Amino acid sequence: MSGGYHHFDFAALSARDRYKLIIGTVVPRPIALVTTRGPDGRVNAAPFSFFNSLSADPPILAIGVENHADMSFKDTARNIRMTEEFTVNIVDDAMVEAMNICAVDFPPEVDELTMAGLTALPGTHVGCPRIAEAPAAFECRRHLTLELGRSREIVLGEVKGLFLRDGLVDPVTKHVDQRGLDAVGRMGGHGYARTRDLFDLRTPSLAEWTAACRVGRTG
Ligand SMILES: Cc1cc2nc3c(=O)[nH]c(=O)nc-3n(C[C@H](O)[C@H](O)[C@H](O)COP(=O)(O)O)c2cc1C
Numbered sequence: 001m002s003g004g005y006h007h008f009d010f011a012a013l014s015a016r017d018r019y020k021l022i023i024g025t026v027v028p029r030p031i032a033l034v035t036t037r038g039p040d041g042r043v044n045a046a047p048f049s050f051f052n053s054l055s056a057d058p059p060i061l062a063i064g065v066e067n068h069a070d071m072s073f074k075d076t077a078r079n080i081r082m083t084e085e086f087t088v089n090i091v092d093d094a095m096v097e098a099m100n101i102c103a104v105d106f107p108p109e110v111d112e113l114t115m116a117g118l119t120a121l122p123g124t125h126v127g128c129p130r131i132a133e134a135p136a137a138f139e140c141r142r143h144l145t146l147e148l149g150r151s152r153e154i155v156l157g158e159v160k161g162l163f164l165r166d167g168l169v170d171p172v173t174k175h176v177d178q179r180g181l182d183a184v185g186r187m188g189g190h191g192y193a194r195t196r197d198l199f200d201l202r203t204p205s206l207a208e209w210t211a212a213c214r215v216g217r218t219g
Contacts, residue, residue, distance in 0.1 A: 020188070023049075028185025028193040032063055033089040033099050035120070036079035037128045038108065043120055044075045045102040045112040045131070047091065049186035050154075059159035061088055061138055067151045075108050080155055084142040085126040088157070089134035092182040093194055098133070125160035135181050137163045 010018055023029070032051040036044045050064025063086075065077040073081070080086050091099045101116035113120050113131065120129035123139055130137035140157030147153050168180045178198055185193045204212065 023186070024188025027187045028195075029187075031091040031099065031184060031186055032061070033091050033095075033102060033131060033134065034063060034076050035087045035089060035113070035128050035131060036076055036085070037083055038075070038079050039082045042109065043111050043113060043129055044079055044108070045089075045116070045118070046074065046076045047099050047103050048076070051088070054156070058143075060143060061140060061157050061159060062154055063088070063157075064148075064152060064154050067153075071150060077153060077155070079128075080142055081145075083127065085123075085128050086140050086142070086155070086157060087123060087126060087128050087130050088138040088140060089131040090136040090138075090181070091184050092135045093184050094182070095131075095133045096184050096192060123161075124163075130163055135165045135168055135183075139163075 008021060013021070029049040030051055032048045034046055034048055038044065048063040048065065050066075052062060054060045054062050063076075065074055067073060067077070076086070095118070098116040098118050102112040102118075104112070104115070106112055106115065113129075119132035121132045123129055125139040126141070128139075130139070138157075138159045139161040140159055143156040143158040145153050145155050164176065165180075168177045169175065178195065181195075183195050185195065187193050
């Protein structure tokens, strides 16, 4: 303990314990249900919660893919290496159980979308499909792959196109209906979180903040 906190020396931890501490603390993490195609055209789908948007200009999304225990690539990583394309389908509450079926360690010849009862629709900017049941899908071209140690890689994808379900976006203002999106996040362990407890918090300008402080001091 140190000052009411438990401090962990990461160098002294096992990889498993570091994983548990990171996924239990960096929460909630959005979930990318990534669709790819193998060089033979076969469709693959798998969820990744080491996922986020890292830049809007250029528009970059990132996923962190761990290798299998025997160091072989997951199908997603292999397909992206071979085709340079992937689609990030956003997971909403209605499709969370189907998403979880896509995480089962099926052999490469099995189409996870079929097993999960999800529907593949053709892509526009990429050859891999998007998922009809998903509220949103980002079509990406591989931008850069960062190899981390022996077991993990971070794939950066440049967004080439975005599908948003009708009714979820105002095409003029580009305002996305967060309630309608109903995205689900991954917590630690086997936990998930819904995004239904929303609030707004605008950052004040310096002038507004200074004025509010003055009122605070005088009133
Ligand atoms: C919610 C959720 C999040 C996951 N996040 C990751 C992740 O960030 N990185 C990873 O390598 N595996 C992650 N997994 C496990 C993969 O989805 C799983 O290994 C999958 O079978 C890989 O499939 P593939 O071989 O078809 O690519 C996650 C699983 C679930 C259910």
